[in-house]
Amino acid sequence: MNRIHLKTLFIWALAFAALAPAQMARAEQYAQLMSRMLAQGDAQHLFQPAIEKRLFDMVNAYRRSHGANILADDPAMKGAARAHAADMALHNFLGHVASSGHDFDSRMHALRPGVMVLPTMAENAAGMHRPSSAEFVAQQLFSAWLASAPHLHTLLSRDYLKVATGVTIIDDRAYADQIFTGPQAETNMNSGGGN
Numbered sequence: 001m002n003r004i005h006l007k008t009l010f011i012w013a014l015a016f017a018a019l020a021p022a023q024m025a026r027a028e029q030y031a032q033l034m035s036r037m038l039a040q041g042d043a044q045h046l047f048q049p050a051i052e053k054r055l056f057d058m059v060n061a062y063r064r065s066h067g068a069n070i071l072a073d074d075p076a077m078k079g080a081a082r083a084h085a086a087d088m089a090l091h092n093f094l095g096h097v098a099s100s101g102h103d104f105d106s107r108m109h110a111l112r113p114g115v116m117v118l119p120t121m122a123e124n125a126a127g128m129h130r131p132s133s134a135e136f137v138a139q140q141l142f143s144a145w146l147a148s149a150p151h152l153h154t155l156l157s158r159d160y161l162k163v164a165t166g167v168t169i170i171d172d173r174a175y176a177d178q179i180f181t182g183p184q185a186e187t188n189m190n191s192g193g194g195n
Contacts, residue, residue: 030102030110034083041086046168054138055165055176059155062146066156074162074181080111081166081177084125088175089168094127108179120182122154131174141167141176154180 041047060070084098084107091099098107104123112118126144131137145151154160160180167176 028110030098030100030107033087033098033100033102034080034107034111037083037086037090038079040090041082041168044170046086046089046170047082048134048137048167048169048174050134051138051141051167051169051174051176052165054134055142055167055178056163058138058142059163059165059178062142062155068156068158069161071160071163071180074164074179077111077162077164077179077181078166080107081164081179082168083166084123084177085166085168085175088125088127088177089170089173092173094125094175096123096125117185119184120159122157122160122180124151124154124178124180125176126151127173127175130172131169137167137169137174141174 056071056073064070087099088094093099096104102110104121105118108118108121124145126141128137128140128144131140145155157180159182161183162181164179164181165176166178167174169175
């Protein structure tokens with residue numbers, strides 16, 4: 001190994017060591033927000049399991065009709081999808097950045113501390129006003145995703161194997177969040193192995 005390569009590796013190691021405590025602090029901050037959103041959503045009965053199931057079924061029916069693989073339900077990410085839906089509902093916003101300022105990537109890293117390379121992941125979020133029946137809400141939220149090219153791309157992507165769905169209704173607003181997950185990439189950074 002030449003000197004330049006060793007020097008580059010040393011600089012990267014120092015940079016990672018300097019960033020690690022800040023990343024851990026942000027991960028803990030988001031984990032606390034997520035825990036708070038889940039507790040508040042449960043306490044206020046905001047979560048809508050029937051609509052979550054309907055959206056899951058709609059995604060798979062749509063994928064099947066377009067020749068894409070069927071997605072498995074992802075219980076490991078259910079809390080993350082519900083927490084983001086609750087965050088949007090309780091703070092009255094729609095988007096991929098949490099009320100704490102964490103974007104999708106930093107939220108996913110917070111949920112998997114120590115994993116340097118995440119699997120292929122994506123998120124679809126939607127909201128609507130004046131929800132009525134569960135079927136109406138599911139149809140409106142799903143239609144919002146179909147009307148958006150990036151969301152539609154995620155719905156049909158063959159990169160994903162699983163999806164988690166969270167739906168909340170508060171006052172006159174409904175919010176949905178879906179997190180799509182592909183296979184975990186095997187790298188020496190995730191497995192702890194060397195070259």
